[in-house]
Amino acid sequence: MTDALVLAEGLRKDFGPPRRRVRVLDGVDLALHRGEVLALLGPNGAGKTTTVRILTTLLRPDGGRATVAGHDVVRDAARVRPLISLTGQQVALDLKQSVRENLTMMGRLAHLPRRAVRGRVDELLAAFDLAGVADRRAATCSGGTRRRLDLAAGLLTRPQVLFLDEPTTGLDPRSRQAVWEVVRDVVAAGTSLFLTTQYLEEADRLADRVALVDGGRVAAEGTPAALKRQVGEASVELDLATAADADRVRGALGLPAAEGARVLAPTDGSLAHARAVLDAAAATGVVPTAWTVRQPTLDDAFLALTGHRTGAAGRPAGQSAGQSADLTAKEVAA
């Protein structure tokens, strides 16, 4: 793990007055490799922001150590800072400055040569689809636009590692998509990304590796696919008109008897097996009202690995956690 760009070992952090100190981080171990996207996934209050603040030199850990490109974030903070960029949970913009003024200011603070600032700002305006609102005050921009501007403002310096703390919390689904797109562009251009999120779907979409934080520790770590595998296999899900129809299908598939009009038939996830299941169901002659091949979701993973759900805030408004991971019937049949 020596080649890790960001490395955290046993990070510990307590908050509160001496007698009532609360342990917020209780031995966090993490590694982000060059060119990788790591998502720290956890519910509100899990310690995500605290971890990011330690890694970005804003907060001293009470125990453990962390490095960025080999530089200690406490002792060598001055060497760490030129390599990183933080876009925190709270938007870091001057609402009374225009979009362009905000970026220009950050360009100056990044010590770009005066003449280079303008060009760099124009590049970022274009890359983040902000050119149309360049001269509007940030206060008059929508939440999604402000988020994109905030991301752009963190990139004037061309950081090696970008830290994004809950980049889409509070955004509507469309703005969330737009933020994901620019984040993907930044990653595709070679920046390593340390992301935190409460959204399972977001981690699934953006991350190469996911670390589940729970109770101040990393409870599980792996690729989104591996985490999903740990939880169980895929299943063919058939909704039938009546419970009697469902019983007939269960009989044909050799499944144990069960209640209700929905049949869940485990598969190993391969096309051949899914097809065999579907053929056997079709041979019974009943017509399902709907059917899908369902992959386990990260929400299921959280439940299986930590013993509890991610809490009320665990998914974006108006979206079911299963949506992204589900393979639709058409995709499987094709």
Add this chain to the structure above:
Amino acid sequence: MTALAPSPASPPTSRAGVRANAPASALGRAGDALADVVTMSGRALRLARRDLDSVITAAVLPVAILLLFTYVFGGAMDVGGAYVTYATPGIILLCAGFGAASTAMAVEHDMSGGMVDRLRSMPMAPWTMLTGHVAASLVKNLLTTAIVFGVAVAIGFRPDASLLDWLGAVGLLLLFVHAISWSAAFVGVLVRSPDAANGFTFFVMFLPYVSSAFVPVDTMPTWLRGFAEHQPVTPVIEAVRSLLVGAAPGTDVGATALLAVAWCVGLALVFAVAAAWGFRRRR
């Protein structure tokens, strides 16, 4: 997508004219720090200008106070001479103090927003943001002071000062604004709400009343006189008044001015260090 590509990991050479890493030489670092202060001062001034309330308060309130003192209270005061002449230096000081104290609110606003985290995670000196607010405060207060001064002249204030006296008075005023601004920056770093920051403005606003700004100190009860004579506003006001309209009999102008400068420089130093310390510690 080269626009979004990171700078090469090492060595941190310039590519497409982009220099993101701190320069190695001490001179280069000092240059960068100065550039940061200029950037942050420009920002603070722009933000102040766009806050209509603050622009109006900064310009109108001092003038209103000047008129109030001259026309409402002035008739009842006996200071041995035209009251406008006695009071104007004090009012200028009051405005300057009031304007400088609003720095506390600007700093508090920055500290409670997301900006401070981004700046603290960047390779720049922690006090740059604060210095920006203080520099902006100097510029702002020089302007409002000029306005108040213009109105004072219009209603009968007749200073009697040489060019050197003028320079001395303006310099002293700037030192005073500088000291109040740093103490305001310190308060802005410490407090956790805009209301608390605003409270400081009122505290500073009251200081000149308990000095020789509006009434001679020897008209006050003994216990208050002790405070009034030894608080920093009194030597500043005495020195500015001596320079602009002539010394009161028995005043040692040189000694008073020296004491005023010592107070201002001392306060600025203490509070600048305290503010930078608080900025580093906070959260």
